[in-house]
Amino acid sequence: MRDIALVTGASSGIGKEFVRQIAKKYKGLDEIWVIARRKDKLRELKKEIIGTRVRILPLDLMKEESFERLRKVLAKERPTVRILVNASGFGISGSFEHQTEEDAAGMIRLNCEALTRVTYLVLPYVSRGSFIYQMASSAGFAPQPDFTVYAATKAYAKSFSIALRQELSGQEVKVIAVCPGPVKTEFFDRAYEQEEMKFYKKLAMADPKRVVSKAIRDARKNKAVSVYGFTMKTTRIICKILPGKWIAKIMG
């Protein structure tokens, strides 16, 4: 049986960085399975990774048939999953009423439903001592006007991750909600197509390498939540103290 890592959102940004660091930091993996829509980007990543085989699964996780495909591949190969990273996701900034219905529903579909379904499908293959990284966000700490749906999807990802961590603790599976602030990736090309990014987000922008490195260190320490950087750690504390409606008012 092969030991694998499975990473969604691997064609870019945080997911891609997870693949790079997993290949270096987790020894004894036979394969890293990478999921995203853009096959060309996944092929480039495969060429870059030395020492661990990369298997490309070009799937659109907004499409029903992709889950069937994943279910079948897993049933056929029966791998031992040592690491799962759910990093596919997107966000659209701007007021809710001016968002398209498709974008609003799409964020829920990808950031919540796909994350849940991939976890569900992979879980029977996850072995004792494995790691599950769920990409949540600092946006999940409190309601965020102008990122209304996105922030709500990230609150879901965080809540789901912390509860699942508890359920799986008996099996020694370490589940971690990764909650960075703004990270310099392609995410913002799409998120802020319609408007200017807020100045404080530009100031807090982090390097994906550091965010992923911190997440891997935190998961090894069995932390429930990984928060990169002083600013976001402080934000988290403030969000724990103040009621959500106050935070929403301040941010709005």
Ligand SMILES: NC(=O)C1=CN([C@@H]2O[C@H](COP(=O)(O)OP(=O)(O)OC[C@H]3O[C@@H](n4cnc5c(N)ncnc54)[C@H](OP(=O)(O)O)[C@@H]3O)[C@@H](O)[C@H]2O)C=CC1
């Ligand atoms: N950047 C940031 O500031 C932060 C990001 N996050 C979260 O981290 C995760 C990764 O974001 P980041 O790396 O920044 O963003 P990127 O835009 O760089 O990467 C998003 C990834 O999701 C994949 N993806 C998008 N749509 C689909 C789809 N329908 N089916 C399958 N895969 C899809 C993309 O691949 P492809 O287009 O090839 O399908 C890509 O690999 C997201 O969940 C995001 O919300 C959390 C906190 C901060």
Ligand SMILES: CC(=O)[C@H](N)C(=O)O
């Ligand atoms: C895109 C993100 O998730 C980030 N934490 C933000 O709030 O900008």
